[in-house]
Amino acid sequence: MAAYLGRLLHSSGNLLRNGAHLHTAARALCSNASGGLTTIRPKDEVMKNQLTVFGEYVAECLPKYVQTVQVTSQNELEVLISPEGVIPVLSFLKDHHNAQFKSLADIACVDKPTKPYRFELVYVLMSLTYNSRIRVHTYTDEITPIESCYSVFKAADWYEREAWDMYGVYFSNHPDLRRILTDYGFEGHPFRKDFPLSGYVEIRYDNELKRIVQEPVELAQEFRKFDLSSTWETFPAHRQGSKPLMDTQGKGHEAPPEEQPAEEKK
């Protein structure tokens, strides 16, 4: 036992001494012939250029609806459109010779309560002929209906039902807009940011009534709210507004210019 502990201490001592060398050892293990780290995704400038060119092409063909086109750092093309243009843009991307995005992979919804239009709808399209993906973003709020793209993509049927059920985004001209994931008598839209994690009701089987009953939720422990923001600035590159900085000499200077992700403004 003692010998084992002794060996353990000895080896951990070794570890501490070699701690400084671990980083270089890791570099030696996962670097390629030219010395670059293989654990870091290499930048694909060709792909980025292709996507940028295609994004500009879409914006040129549909200037009435396309507000912005972006390419993210992970080489994902995003087309931001106004809500009136859902059907035209999706039809263009599906039918045009240079686009051929025949597959609707997903319709996602993002709840951003601070924005003027709270819900951001994301249509994820995939082209099998050109092996490419594209995302189309629009916006809406709780009361503004958005045109259903069921006439363009049949797959939109259940995706839009899910957006309705979880967020409350209403789709006009949808063939059958009803709940799909929540329970039959469920009230509320669970994925909204103001809907609590535990919900409002809980169910139990009542022996006298011989059925499931819904009652307001009772938590055994009070909800614990953690202050998740740290006292230190986390993203100095994304500083908003002009906050004066003090450098080591005690002189104040202006904040660095706001950096935006690689963007193609219309």
Add this chain to the structure above:
Amino acid sequence: MAGLVRTVGRRFFSAKATTGLTGMGVAKDPHLALRVLYTKTLAALEKLPKDAAYRRHTEGIINDRFELVKTVPDVTELEKKINCGQIEQVIIQAEGELSLARKMADWKAWEPLVSEPPEGQWKWP
């Protein structure tokens, strides 16, 4: 009667028995189908304004393909020259473009932006 065979002119039929894709039958006369579709599409594109980018680009694509359809009689060689999969897929693409060109005239997508986003809508984070 011993088979009365009509001459079919200089059109060559596709030698393949199947496309290999489920639900997609071999086209009986792809040249005719493509000729009809491209003519109709060009007529639909005439209704759009001449300087519309969609019209310019689409007319370019369709004219290129139309030239190939007119000059290359053999189906396999045509598929290779167009270089976009099988001829049946090219026909489907042409059908899509035709319906799109017709709808574009209704939407008038060449006009300038119809509605700007509200302040801060697209800012992230």
